[in-house]
Amino acid sequence: MLINNVGEYLKNHGVKPSFQRIKIFEYLFHHNNHPTVETIFKNLVGTIPTLSKTTVYNTLKLFIEKSIAKVVNIEDIETRYDADTSVHGHFKCKKCDEIYDFYVDLNKVNMKDIENFDINEYHIYLKGICNKCLTNQIN
Amino acid sequence: MLINNVGEYLKNHGVKPSFQRIKIFEYLFHHNNHPTVETIFKNLVGTIPTLSKTTVYNTLKLFIEKSIAKVVNIEDIETRYDADTSVHGHFKCKKCDEIYDFYVDLNKVNMKDIENFDINEYHIYLKGICNKCLTNQIN
DNA sequence: GTATCTGCAAAACATTTGCAATTCT
DNA sequence: AGAATTGCAAATGTTTTGCAGATAC
Numbered sequence: 001m002l003i004n005n006v007g008e009y010l011k012n013h014g015v016k017p018s019f020q021r022i023k024i025f026e027y028l029f030h031h032n033n034h035p036t037v038e039t040i041f042k043n044l045v046g047t048i049p050t051l052s053k054t055t056v057y058n059t060l061k062l063f064i065e066k067s068i069a070k071v072v073n074i075e076d077i078e079t080r081y082d083a084d085t086s087v088h089g090h091f092k093c094k095k096c097d098e099i100y101d102f103y104v105d106l107n108k109v110n111m112k113d114i115e116n117f118d119i120n121e122y123h124i125y126l127k128g129i130c131n132k133c134l135t136n137q138i139n
Numbered sequence: 140m141l142i143n144n145v146g147e148y149l150k151n152h153g154v155k156p157s158f159q160r161i162k163i164f165e166y167l168f169h170h171n172n173h174p175t176v177e178t179i180f181k182n183l184v185g186t187i188p189t190l191s192k193t194t195v196y197n198t199l200k201l202f203i204e205k206s207i208a209k210v211v212n213i214e215d216i217e218t219r220y221d222a223d224t225s226v227h228g229h230f231k232c233k234k235c236d237e238i239y240d241f242y243v244d245l246n247k248v249n250m251k252d253i254e255n256f257d258i259n260e261y262h263i264y265l266k267g268i269c270n271k272c273l274t275n276q277i278n
Numbered sequence: 279g280t281a282t283c284t285g286c287a288a289a290a291c292a293t294t295t296g297c298a299a300t301t302c303t
Numbered sequence: 304a305g306a307a308t309t310g311c312a313a314a315t316g317t318t319t320t321g322c323a324g325a326t327a328c
Contacts, residue, residue, distance in 0.1 A: 106248075119267040
């Protein structure tokens, strides 16, 4: 997805584009590493010295409501956020802690137990060792 | 899975079978509704009046380590636990809050972005409206 | 008798809430 | 001015930690 005007994008999705909201969305959009509230706050408080974590929380909640961001709950402790709203999975490497996005088409998967259910949220979190760490391993 | 002797089962998986551990495992095993620490505690404190939540936390952590239980992180707030360690997905109905287990085999799915990755944990959480609630709806 | 297990009380930590100050129109 | 937004400070709720007492082998 390409967004040339974040203010317009927010407006088109029912979010009034304040300075804070634009900066938070820009950060989320340009950092595809699924940042936490803490990360977003730390990286923006330099640009917006008065910024508070409450605003980051409020803003992300608003983004979720308006469907321009998604929650990534792959960590047990902190919630992560993603501006990529397409259906995709996340893989977390237990060695290097990196989180990889991966394409997955669940329409092709047989899930007979929940046939005819109306599914509108997909959370697919896999964990293990990534290819890079497997290769670096000297077994 | 059928377990006729919980004590033996725990022992075989490296867990010393104390009274508390047996009761907690039994509860988890016979209640396939993915209970929270709170739920487990409330339901067992009648049988074990001295029971503390700390012990429930400690015990579940031990079960996870020994791979006889799994975390179900479908809720944002509380962690749920499952004694069914087979790979399966969870569906949460946003209307009735029921959590359904469903069979899913990701081995047949093309996930080229993480090809050759060593995957050893699967968390598949879907949300929406279950069949029962869809049928009951008077649209 | 030593190691493990249990459980209370306090701490830690992420997130939410109440409310006052600020900003925008 | 009026409504929405921001942000501080306090509260909430889950989970963890430190440690002392109890239990098991």
